[in-house]
Amino acid sequence: MAESQVAELNNLQREGFSDEQNAQYLTFELADEDYGVDILRVQEIRGWDVVTRVPNTPSYVKGVLNLRGAIVPIFDLRERFDLSSQEYTKDTVVIVLRVNGDTGMRIMGIIVDAVSDVLNSNSSGLVNAPDFGGRVATEFIAGLVSAGEKMVMLLDVDKLLGQDQQSEQELAAVN
Amino acid sequence: MTIDMAQFHQVFFDESFEGLDIMESGLLEMDPGSADPEQINSIFRAAHSIKGGSGTFGFTNIADFTHVMETLLDEMRDGRRQVTAEAVNVLLASVDVLREMLTATSEDAEVDSERVKAQKAELDRILAGDAAAAEVAEPDSTEEACARSEQTGWHIVFRPHSHMMRTGNDPLRLIRELGSLGELNVEVDLEPLLPLSEYEPEDSYLSWDLHLTGDVSKEQIDDIFDWVEDDCDLSIDPICPTQKTPAAAPETASEPAPKTEIKAVPAPDERREGDDRRTSDRRGSAKKSATGGGASSIRVDITKIDVLINMVGELVITQSMLSMLGEEFDISQIERLREGLAQLERHTREMQESVMQIRMLPISFTFSRFPRLVHDLSTKMGKQIELKMTGEATEVDKTVIEKIGDPLVHLVRNSLDHGIEMPEERVAAGKPEQGTVELNAYHRGGNIIIEIKDDGKGLNRDLLLEKAIERGLVPSDAILSDQQIYELIFAAGFSTAETVSDVSGRGVGMDVVRRNINELGGSIEIHSEIGVGSSFVIRLPLTLAILDGQTVCIGSETYIVPLVSIIESIQVKENMINMLAGKGETFKLREEYLPIVRLHEILGVKDAKAKNLNEGLLVVVEGEGRRCGLFVDDLLGQQQVVIKSLEANYRKISGLSGATILGDGSVALILDIPGLIRMAGNASVAFSKDARKSA
Amino acid sequence: MASILAVDDSASMLQMVAFTLKGAGYDVVEATDGQYALDIAKTRGVDLVITDVNMPRMDGITLIGELRKLPSYKFTPLLMLTTESSPEKKQQGRAAGATGWIVKPFNPDQLLNTVKKVLG
Numbered sequence: 001m002a003e004s005q006v007a008e009l010n011n012l013q014r015e016g017f018s019d020e021q022n023a024q025y026l027t028f029e030l031a032d033e034d035y036g037v038d039i040l041r042v043q044e045i046r047g048w049d050v051v052t053r054v055p056n057t058p059s060y061v062k063g064v065l066n067l068r069g070a071i072v073p074i075f076d077l078r079e080r081f082d083l084s085s086q087e088y089t090k091d092t093v094v095i096v097l098r099v100n101g102d103t104g105m106r107i108m109g110i111i112v113d114a115v116s117d118v119l120n121s122n123s124s125g126l127v128n129a130p131d132f133g134g135r136v137a138t139e140f141i142a143g144l145v146s147a148g149e150k151m152v153m154l155l156d157v158d159k160l161l162g163q164d165q166q167s168e169q170e171l172a173a174v175n
Numbered sequence: 176m177t178i179d180m181a182q183f184h185q186v187f188f189d190e191s192f193e194g195l196d197i198m199e200s201g202l203l204e205m206d207p208g209s210a211d212p213e214q215i216n217s218i219f220r221a222a223h224s225i226k227g228g229s230g231t232f233g234f235t236n237i238a239d240f241t242h243v244m245e246t247l248l249d250e251m252r253d254g255r256r257q258v259t260a261e262a263v264n265v266l267l268a269s270v271d272v273l274r275e276m277l278t279a280t281s282e283d284a285e286v287d288s289e290r291v292k293a294q295k296a297e298l299d300r301i302l303a304g305d306a307a308a309a310e311v312a313e314p315d316s317t318e319e320a321c322a323r324s325e326q327t328g329w330h331i332v333f334r335p336h337s338h339m340m341r342t343g344n345d346p347l348r349l350i351r352e353l354g355s356l357g358e359l360n361v362e363v364d365l366e367p368l369l370p371l372s373e374y375e376p377e378d379s380y381l382s383w384d385l386h387l388t389g390d391v392s393k394e395q396i397d398d399i400f401d402w403v404e405d406d407c408d409l410s411i412d413p414i415c416p417t418q419k420t421p422a423a424a425p426e427t428a429s430e431p432a433p434k435t436e437i438k439a440v441p442a443p444d445e446r447r448e449g450d451d452r453r454t455s456d457r458r459g460s461a462k463k464s465a466t467g468g469g470a471s472s473i474r475v476d477i478t479k480i481d482v483l484i485n486m487v488g489e490l491v492i493t494q495s496m497l498s499m500l501g502e503e504f505d506i507s508q509i510e511r512l513r514e515g516l517a518q519l520e521r522h523t524r525e526m527q528e529s530v531m532q533i534r535m536l537p538i539s540f541t542f543s544r545f546p547r548l549v550h551d552l553s554t555k556m557g558k559q560i561e562l563k564m565t566g567e568a569t570e571v572d573k574t575v576i577e578k579i580g581d582p583l584v585h586l587v588r589n590s591l592d593h594g595i596e597m598p599e600e601r602v603a604a605g606k607p608e609q610g611t612v613e614l615n616a617y618h619r620g621g622n623i624i625i626e627i628k629d630d631g632k633g634l635n636r637d638l639l640l641e642k643a644i645e646r647g648l649v650p651s652d653a654i655l656s657d658q659q660i661y662e663l664i665f666a667a668g669f670s671t672a673e674t675v676s677d678v679s680g681r682g683v684g685m686d687v688v689r690r691n692i693n694e695l696g697g698s699i700e701i702h703s704e705i706g707v708g709s710s711f712v713i714r715l716p717l718t719l720a721i722l723d724g725q726t727v728c729i730g731s732e733t734y735i736v737p738l739v740s741i742i743e744s745i746q747v748k749e750n751m752i753n754m755l756a757g758k759g760e761t762f763k764l765r766e767e768y769l770p771i772v773r774l775h776e777i778l779g780v781k782d783a784k785a786k787n788l789n790e791g792l793l794v795v796v797e798g799e800g801r802r803c804g805l806f807v808d809d810l811l812g813q814q815q816v817v818i819k820s821l822e823a824n825y826r827k828i829s830g831l832s833g834a835t836i837l838g839d840g841s842v843a844l845i846l847d848i849p850g851l852i853r854m855a856g857n858a859s860v861a862f863s864k865d866a867r868k869s870a
Numbered sequence: 871m872a873s874i875l876a877v878d879d880s881a882s883m884l885q886m887v888a889f890t891l892k893g894a895g896y897d898v899v900e901a902t903d904g905q906y907a908l909d910i911a912k913t914r915g916v917d918l919v920i921t922d923v924n925m926p927r928m929d930g931i932t933l934i935g936e937l938r939k940l941p942s943y944k945f946t947p948l949l950m951l952t953t954e955s956s957p958e959k960k961q962q963g964r965a966a967g968a969t970g971w972i973v974k975p976f977n978p979d980q981l982l983n984t985v986k987k988v989l990g
Contacts, residue, residue: 050841051842052732052834052841052842052843052844053732054821054825054828054831054844055777055778055779055780055828055830055831055844056778056779056828056829056830057828063842064821064825064834064842065842066836066840066841066842069819069836070819070823070824071819071820071821071823071824071825071834071836071842072824072825073824073825106823106824106825107824108824108825180886180977180978182889183882183885183886183889184882186881186882186885187880187882189881190880190881190882217926219924220879220924220925220926223924223953224879224880224883224924226953226974227880227883227922227951227953227974227975228880228882228883229975230953230974230975231883231886231974231975231976231977232882232886232975233975238975340945341938341944341945341967342948342964342967342968342969343945343946343947343948343967343968343969343970343988344947344969344970345990348987348988348990352987377944377945401970402964402968402969402970402971403970405961405964406964474881
């Protein structure tokens, strides 16, 4: 319920109807760029750990992890966005997210360079994402928000990871 | 207090379906003419429970229908009615109708009232056939002493018999209740009271003369005295001001209670109407709430729960022992720590086993439908068939119970239809006229084995081969072993029936049977001897949540191969390997050429150690009737693994059936053998493959 | 609060009876057949017994007869759950020492009214 309310609020904010309600985002770094995800979707943050590779999946699917008995897929966000890949270090972090898909809620992890901060944002700070013609397809970006000097790209988790499943299914169908 | 009766519905339906099964199997075993009273009683009891429950939970139509069945069964039970084959058949058909009613009601669907009506008429016809149970006409006792409008109240004379208190009834309670109906004037007759020395404190001596004033119906008074009408002398007379109250001399003790008066009271029609109204109201509310509660439930033997509770108790003790040890740990206590951890491990394992036990149900849930099936079909086909069942108490996973039913029905029908010969044919072949179909279930290793065995004519290999060639399933020059020929019946689009019969020629084929069994992680094999009979052996895993796995390694990766699919593991030698044109690498195993599936290629493992076939091992596996050798680096251990779904958070991956968590907390993937064989399909040499090519 | 022993081999009926009585604050002991109920009754006293009639192992009428033989159950109200169609059951029950009966089908309110009446 809370989630859907927040989602609704976010929509309002994007369209500029909102009052002074704040939303919180967890921001992180990826190839020297700043991204954020709705903090209500974040289940936990953990260090990089070895995963089990899953055959016949795209290269950005690093594998699956045992998360307290659940089998959770882990995605490399750099590879997902076609950014230059990088060795995993001690700072490499996995953000475990709750994703709403067609078949209900799923738990998935994304690998990012490092977690930065929690960002408070209100309607005034949020703008629609312009078409960069660039690295990250705008369809995954829910909006932009400025944090001091920086511009943070807010990711639409459902589109990013939900979409992913679809394209993979198509991929599998081709195979 | 309002109680939502819908919360009990699921349990009611569950137990009613069980009751129907009891009725059905009881009726099937019943010998017309000389029925066992205890057997009829158990059938009666099942009907009675369904009636009671359905009435209480507001399913009036079910209660009404079951009532007629119950009446018939009751007369049989009391010996008032002969158990005839006709009556048994009508009861069996009624069980079917009742099952339909219950199914429809539980699914909130429309009950086929025409069918119910017709079957009820059948029951009534049987009931009416015997005039012995003629109804005694209720005497019309509403001879009012005065007109109802003039009446001001009732004069009641109440004399409890001496033992009344020993039925748990208290005369004072009754009088108090009367007092709640109107203005009550009480006079006690103390005369029968004995002197204290002779007085029995447990007996009643007193009697009462009561005048109740107010607008009270006779029914209300009768209701109060309902429980004690045989334990007291009672007279109830109206008081009319215009008429002198008839001198209501209470009947003497020797005379039976005024039955006619009391019995006539709950004017049956009125009462029923009232019930209907009440129940239909409740039904309305039940319908609404029933839609939400679709979750499937499981009935668990209480002893299993008790075992589990005990185990949790032990676990808690171990846990507290360990945490005490941890608070002030000293290296000298290392031995105790080891012991504690071993204990923890044992308890955890035992608990896992008993939790799994909760999902286990006896296979009789599935077997119980067969006596009826065999009875009905053999009658229809004009064959004489005896069904023998053993191992009905063998426990299997609930999901297996739910999914194995249809394949088993198909196999049994098959045996009846194609296996067992007509009586004359059997006699001509020197066999007993009556054929036998056996259904056996038992545990072997970590598996459940279900056997369907008949003493019929057996599979005709030449006929099967001919048919397969005719249908283009195998090339005409194929040389196949008997076993390979038998396997043909599992090929899609193959039917052994010379003419498509009503019994087994329609609907699902044997290919579907095999697929259903494979989906449960099981396998099926055929044994047959011409003229002697056939048997189908189904092997299923004990539970679907746990799997016996062989751990294999390929490079740095670990995979699990279900043990049930593994035939053997071999080291290949150069001379066993062949390159067959268009079929890729194969190896020869006992006169059979099997394809080699290099797992590291198909799974994309980059650091596989064994590249040459003689460096690794071949795990010979079978899935959906096709065999192949999986090429791996090495075998590790065998272990039971808990199956986890990949789909829950990700998606289905071809070639994998799931994942599991190993002892070190890492994830290992479980291979889907039939899926892998399909993936490697291009190189497959299985006969059905050949067929597809030649077709 | 008074304690009640409820006996029925039908799980749904037993649940309904027990749930209703517990909801009204009674202390309810459950048994799934007559023999089991008798075993319970021998080890503890209750203020009221409500039993189904048709049950495996030991039926309700036998149970009532056996209970009445126990000194501590001489005056305990013993009610049977019966169907309207069986007047002979009522007779048999009464002969065995039953206090009275509740006619099936009944609803929770009817059950509670009867229980309140008997327990006073």
